[in-house]
Amino acid sequence: QFAQKDGFRFFMEKEIYEQSDVVVDCMLGRLSDDEILFDEIDKSLIKGINEIKICACGTSYHSGLTASYLFERLSKVKCNVEIASEFRYKEPLLTKDTLFIVISQSGETADTLEALKMAKAAGLKSLVICNVDNSSMTRTADATILTRAGIEKGVASTKAFTTQTVVLWMLALYFGKAKNVLGSDKLQSELHALREVPKSLIIDDSMHEKTKRLSKRYLHGHGFFFIGRDVFFPLALEGALKLKEISYLHAEGYPAGEMKHGPIALADPELFTIALMPQNLLYDKIKSNVEELSARDSTICSISPLDFDLSDDFIKINETDHYMLEFFEMLIALQLLSMEISVRLGNDVDMPRNLAKSVTVE
Numbered sequence: 001q002f003a004q005k006d007g008f009r010f011f012m013e014k015e016i017y018e019q020s021d022v023v024v025d026c027m028l029g030r031l032s033d034d035e036i037l038f039d040e041i042d043k044s045l046i047k048g049i050n051e052i053k054i055c056a057c058g059t060s061y062h063s064g065l066t067a068s069y070l071f072e073r074l075s076k077v078k079c080n081v082e083i084a085s086e087f088r089y090k091e092p093l094l095t096k097d098t099l100f101i102v103i104s105q106s107g108e109t110a111d112t113l114e115a116l117k118m119a120k121a122a123g124l125k126s127l128v129i130c131n132v133d134n135s136s137m138t139r140t141a142d143a144t145i146l147t148r149a150g151i152e153k154g155v156a157s158t159k160a161f162t163t164q165t166v167v168l169w170m171l172a173l174y175f176g177k178a179k180n181v182l183g184s185d186k187l188q189s190e191l192h193a194l195r196e197v198p199k200s201l202i203i204d205d206s207m208h209e210k211t212k213r214l215s216k217r218y219l220h221g222h223g224f225f226f227i228g229r230d231v232f233f234p235l236a237l238e239g240a241l242k243l244k245e246i247s248y249l250h251a252e253g254y255p256a257g258e259m260k261h262g263p264i265a266l267a268d269p270e271l272f273t274i275a276l277m278p279q280n281l282l283y284d285k286i287k288s289n290v291e292e293l294s295a296r297d298s299t300i301c302s303i304s305p306l307d308f309d310l311s312d313d314f315i316k317i318n319e320t321d322h323y324m325l326e327f328f329e330m331l332i333a334l335q336l337l338s339m340e341i342s343v344r345l346g347n348d349v350d351m352p353r354n355l356a357k358s359v360t361v362e
């Protein structure tokens with residue numbers, strides 16, 4: 001019941017280190033040899049569904065954005081994602097063939113809860129992906145999938161995001177299978193990759209050391225751009241949010257291919273670019289985006305399994321054969337990097353200024 005730091009310096013650090021174990025709990029009983037099982041979902045929930053709409057805030061919004069790529073790619077279902085506080089006031093058009101999914105660690109975020117109530121009032125079927133059982137959202141939605149991350153104390157969300165993303169990835173496969181759009185080879189290779197997630201979240205001492213060393217210089221950064229493509233774009237947003245929350249440094253997440261449409265004008269040696277460069281997805285595309293930034297003298301830190309000669313700094317992740325495994329490996333690097341920068345700045349890692357763990361006001 002009462003969380004302890006168990007020898008770690010901060011709850012955030014403990015929660016980063018716990019991720020490999022909590023995803024095992026998250027997948028328990030949900031991953032069989034040839035399918036995904038969700039006892040929580042009644043077949044009637046997905047019957048007649050042609051579209052998915054996701055609503056959430058903050059880090060939970062980032063897992064939703066990641067899922068939108070997975071739903072369209074793996075389940076061939078149209079999926080769009082909205083920030084709950086925007087959704088509520090835009091007079092959204094809702095159709096009954098849409099499954100409304102809200103994502104929330106706490107289950108209490110006011111804007112997300114109100115968005116869920118709006119969708120229910122419009123007659124949509126609803127599902128919440130949540131870490132807290134018997135919370136306002138789990139009591140409101142038609143169905144709940146619990147992420148089983150355990151208590152998350154650090155204001156900066158870490159393991160909640162990881163488990164949300166794993167649940168959403170499994171859900172995309174569940175939908176793909178139910179809709180018969182996933183070949184059995186594809187499904188097998190996705191299931192294989194899912195089983196490798198706990199391994200991809202094990203933290204190498206060398207990676208942690210590297211982020212500690214980099215933090216010495218990076219705390220002087222005047223501005224940070226985290227860039228990525230595809231699912232690595234929401235991951236870039238998440239990396240930037242982590243840094244902002246606990247280091248109070250200015251950081252933006254951006255789609256790598258969009259930099260040349262404006263932000264590249266900011267490039268100079270004081271601009272730190274954190275480039276997410278997966279081997280298994282669009283490597284050449286991101287590489288050319290990073291080359292453009294390097295040519296304009298931005299300081300580049302690449303996070304990748306592959307060394308890249310234009311990088312000033314390099315955080316190496318393990319080679320894997322699936323982009324989602326690279327996603328989780330990079331996530332760890334991003335979490336550690338922002339934590340170590342925050343530590344060096346002398347900030348309160350677990351309770352950053354101006355923030356609350358759950359935002360129950362509008």
Ligand code: AGP
Binds near residue numbers: 109156245
């Ligand atoms: C993330 O590190 C945050 N502190 C914050 O963005 C959080 O994800 C957001 O407030 C949503 O909270 P929820 O998941 O409990 O709904």
